[in-house]
Amino acid sequence: MSQINKNAKQILAPIVSNKKVGQYQQIIVNIGDLATLCKPGNFVAINVGGPSSSMILRRAFAISRVSHSSTFGGTMELIVAPHGQGSTWLCGQGEGDVLDIVTPLGTAFGIPTEPVPVLLVGGGYGSAPLFGLAEVLNARGCRVDMLLGASTASKIYAPMEGKRAVNSMRIYTEDGTMGQTGRVTDAIPEIIKDLNIAVIYSCGPMPMLSAITKITEQFDVVHQCAVEEAMACGIGVCMTCVLPVAGDDGSVSNLRSCIDGPVMDGSKVQWNLVGKQL
């Protein structure tokens, strides 16, 4: 067994900037040399609320992008929606405030050895880590196309500079307030055929990941999905963030999405058994 949490370190990291991007906050954190160890798909676990807080658990966020050589040294970018108490606290932290973080955690997206055509599918702010991934795939010579979806326009995260690394970007909203009306999954079968897609990378809510898995069953395409499951520790000790996943022998077991994920092989995740007694 490879070492668990192999590159993870707990550090105090100052915020370089924190600004509003649409509905979300873009938070840049100085993480020094750790940036070189962070790969697309990895996440960070952050202490929230300060030392006297009643919030005792870390909050996990996907690393949307890292920069190795900004003027501040190595940095990571997080895209955070102020949903609950913890993320609201984080969004309220300012430049120079110091965060207690543990990173890099979890599995990373696998990058193809050949420059094959790939499709990136993001739901809501789940799209954030796909932009960092797109840059890596682009550098590998892959043709990268992207689909973004959300219930409404304000929940689409699509930064201008993110478009540089992709060949095309199509946006779907369920209420039709941006892009095409409908769901991202509507277009996937056609795109797989037209562009001869070899790998789909996805990140977003579970129903979307499940729906993509169903589509990929009909094609010879790999589906790497990043799951979002509630975590208490992020380092594999609490056993709360489990998903039912099939092993090589076909037997299904509850795997931790923090150390066996968040990036998982979509075809192995037993979406119909989520929330069921095994």
Next chain:
Amino acid sequence: MEFSGQTVVTTFDFSTTIGNTWFPAPTFTASGCASSGRELAQFFPLREMGGIVTKSVMSKPRPGRPAPRMAETPSGMLNSIGLQGPGIDAFLAKDIPYLVEQKARIVVSIAGETVEEYSTLARKLRSVSGISAIEVNISCPNVENRGLVFACDPEASKRVIDGVRRTIGGELPIIAKLSPDVTDLVSIARGVVDAGADGLALINTVLGMVINVDTMRPHLGGTTGGLSGPAIRPIAVRAVYQVHAALPHIPILGMGGVASGKDALEMILAGASGVSIGTASFGNPTAIMSIQSDLKKMLIDRGFTSLKEAIGFAHRTEVDTDNA
């Protein structure tokens, strides 16, 4: 004892003893909060803490409960894992050799659904080298008695410990982990000690529940869950204090929301011979290391020359007026 606070103690004895086993420091993981150690090893060498208490293992592999398994609550969390684990055979084949190689001191926690299952587990552990003690987690439903939790039933608690004691022989210390969800904790503690427990682990989580107001259903897949974290610390301190008062010679591992050196010191003063750190490790992977060094410093600052002098110190009747 010197109370001046200026005294530099160079030979402070931080060790503790449970049954016949000596530990260089009184700080342990809490079962179920450190898996089997590999995950924490990236953050500190496992041999540097007093000992690792492994996640309670059962005789067969277990998938555990469905998600959601967790809910954060004010200063605490509810969990409903359902003892997911690899089963004793895989545990002994994979996890024990790893921990031995790390030179960690190992307390193996076992759990069962029948009195017989606990004895079977004890039989498998009897000949395993490298184990310092066994924790018997009796906060499990007894399938032979309508699912009543062993730890809530004085007779069943005794039978489990008696069975483990008979199987394991006199060598390995047995620590019985008790539930606070009982009317008379002291009588249950007395019962398991009479049945052969060398030490007690106090307390397991407190049964609780959260209802999701959006779905208007119980939030946890397992409906109810165990509450842990600082929210339950006063309950744990009370439990340790009461049991130590009744059974002053029985070593207690105090646990329940210990998150700082100060919290650990409270447990020691209440009567604990050691402390286990559980939920605090979820929020801070190096919590055990900082609690260990802060506890040591606080004991030295208060003039103690050994940990043992401080165990149960809050029970003394004559209060030192100079220090009041």
